[in-house]
Amino acid sequence: MTTTAPPPASLEDRIVELERRLADAEERLPEDRVTIVVFSGDLDKVLAAHVIATGAAAMGQQVSMFFTFWGLNAIRSGKSLAGKQVFEQMMAMMSPSGSRSLPVSKMNYFGVGAQMLRAMMKNKNVASLEEMMQMTRDMGVRVIACEMSRDVMGVQESELMPGLECGGVASMLADALKSRATFFI
Amino acid sequence: MTTTAPPPASLEDRIVELERRLADAEERLPEDRVTIVVFSGDLDKVLAAHVIATGAAAMGQQVSMFFTFWGLNAIRSGKSLAGKQVFEQMMAMMSPSGSRSLPVSKMNYFGVGAQMLRAMMKNKNVASLEEMMQMTRDMGVRVIACEMSRDVMGVQESELMPGLECGGVASMLADALKSRATFFI
């Protein structure tokens, strides 16, 4: 059995092939983008998410924050029991009604830990969570509330801070797959 | 001291060099791949891992889920005390014996919280964890049980769901290093 070598490609053909492959590769490169899934509703972790978000935005990254599950509590503007099913009412009653009432993940002691952390941050002139949340808005960070979590927990749009996007896991993943770094917090 | 400029490269030499560099770059591009480390054994976090896994698989990504430490409890099919050392028996007695008995990370109240979450999901026609686990199998998601955790906790192969792969951290990292996004949950 003999094989014949293919005829040598012309320079132009090789350039055409390089152009095609490079265009493919450029498609697959990560963009200047950071995705943060905020699953936790603990003050310390939500703070960490915002420190990373504002830091990344300051470094020129397009940042998306996807609030899901307990994380939804951080972007609530209040809570209402009207129109909710029984379990949804119970969940609402037991959940913090916004960023100001988030507990810390350790040593919370019915909220003392959270107040202590806030006081320590203020002592050192570190921005508060609420100030950082405003900063993310001002810096163009996308803030997305997870649709499935909202639906399961019965959180109505009127209970969330105004001006948020809603989106599903596909929307989070679309950003994450193009990101330089993804954080699940 | 004088330096001599190198002679200008021929077009063909420059094409050869481009071909070499592009092949290198292609090697280093992320693949259509997502890696999820499931460290937690909490129902809410294990659910989040499966929502991301099925979502990513539906978007054409090759997904690997690496269950380690408390996450092993999610892929147990039961537990046995035979052939275990004392600490391993204690660990087994205190651990959930499969996905159906996982607690939630907050407000579990001896399992009431977990049952409540499951009921709320059912109300909204969201797939149960067990249905999602079946979906990941059907969608070709790789499910890997961490060898070191199994060894340390004395979890035998017969205690795990059938048909799982076992692998170490190197196996997880091999996937993560080629992934577009990695989640530690």
Add this chain to the structure above:
Amino acid sequence: MTTTAPPPASLEDRIVELERRLADAEERLPEDRVTIVVFSGDLDKVLAAHVIATGAAAMGQQVSMFFTFWGLNAIRSGKSLAGKQVFEQMMAMMSPSGSRSLPVSKMNYFGVGAQMLRAMMKNKNVASLEEMMQMTRDMGVRVIACEMSRDVMGVQESELMPGLECGGVASMLADALKSRATFFI
């Protein structure tokens, strides 16, 4: 309205353009690098971080570990109350004073769980956390203590293990944005 097609580019012009685009693409490729944010101070999670760090270093990756918030407790070498404000003293009194006194995230039972985990690891000849920490040093892993956390909690340099770097979120992000995989633990 008529449009005129641009004159066909010469082969040399197309090569120049390919060289420019490829150089751009190479800049944006992930490096052989892994970034781990150690936010947790729980023994089980800090162990997981070190297993990943040593594994990645063994696979030729440049690894950075960024210890923040509760994670700072893992790299303490002791604690002192001198020169601290009241809340900082309270925080120091309630915090573990180094890797040997970290609790586990579940079933800690005032430290029994942590001792049990350490005994189970020893039984199976798995390296202890302290041995893994030494390994990361020997393998050239960068260990960075978060400046903002140190400042907020009032952790002095003398309370940390010697030879650490200090850095802010920008320093962590600079590594993460170039990494193949980033873990938030």
